[in-house]
Amino acid sequence: MPRRSPSYSIIRGTLMDTEKRTILLRVAGERLLANHLESVSKTGQGQYLSRCVFHSPDKNPSMSISTEKGLVHCFSCGKSGDVIEAYQVVIGKDFAAAVAELEAAAGLTNSTDRPTDSTRTTAEPKGTPQRRRKIATFEYQDQDGKLLYWKERWEPGENGRAKDFYFYHQGKSGKQKGRGGDPVLYRLPELIAAPLDSIIFIVEGEAKARLIASCSLVATCTDSGAQSPWKDYYTPIFAGRDVVILPDNDLPGERYATKIATALLGTAASLKIVRLPGLGVGEDVIEWAAKEGAE
Secondary structure: OOOOOOOEEEEOOEEEEHHHHHHHHHHHHHHHHHHHOOOOEEEEOOEEEEOOOOOOOOOOOOEEEEOOOOEEEEOOOOOEEEHHHHHHHHHOOOHHHHHHHHHHHHOOOOOOOOOOOOOOOOOOOOOOOOOOEEEEEEEEEOOOOOEEEEEEEEEOOOOOOOOEEEEEEEEOOEEEEOOOOOOOOOOHHHHHHOOOOOEEEEOOOHHHHHHHHOOOOEEEOOOOHHHOOOOHHHHHHHOOOEEEEOOOOOHHHHHHHHHHHHHHOOOOOEEEEOOOOOOOOOOOHHHHHHHHHHO
16 A cells, blocks of 8 residues: 655644644643643643743733643733643743654654654553543632632542542641531632622633633632532622623533522622523533634
8 A cells, every 4th residue: 555645734934744743742732731831720621721831920820721732822921822832931942952852752763753653652552541640729718818628630530430529628637638617719819809890700610710810800619510509608708799600501500600690699789690602512611712712
């Protein structure tokens, strides 16, 4: 069978075999997530949020990373690029040196510039259980900024689940399971300190709150997603506030929004449920932001 002619694309002014480019983008994304990014949280399939590598300080993680597309975008400074460019920044080398490092990591040879079966760095062998790892940590604080407890996201989850969440707190003997007290709202210090004329966005999940906060807005959520009970002591925090609820585009999201709106009715100065346009079933503000950014 005749060998298929390779296709080529241009990356940073350099003509590159398209297959090689795809491999290098994947390896760069993997290395960024594993070793170089701060405050990483997974926001969707192949989607992550972290502190920006292009500007500092980035107090609220504002850089989105798409490992499937090999792209990064900062919602704060506006910088967009590919993951190789981001990798180049964090290792402090020029483009050629960064590519050479990625080629070595991918097992590419000078003779073929393609990985052999023995040097590919993609999936684990069939039948090998996928290793669980902590994807993100979300801290919950009191109004003065004191750490009360934190929540960890692990993937994959147990018993076939895609993910699992675990709560921990600091006890007398160190890290202990559970909250160790009553639940609080995410980003509570920022919520309380926000000017009275600020719009408060309530979302379903910490990664979404982080994304909105990265745009210099005020955002919060409950600590267990759509199934979280709304505590009576949450409600006074929103007295006289303008509140916007952004539900996920599914039935649990609608129920979550309705539950919160019912609780805040008569307490908030204004109250809106905003259903973002163009979302597929189960999508949310993160997918919406990614689509808007791409357009």
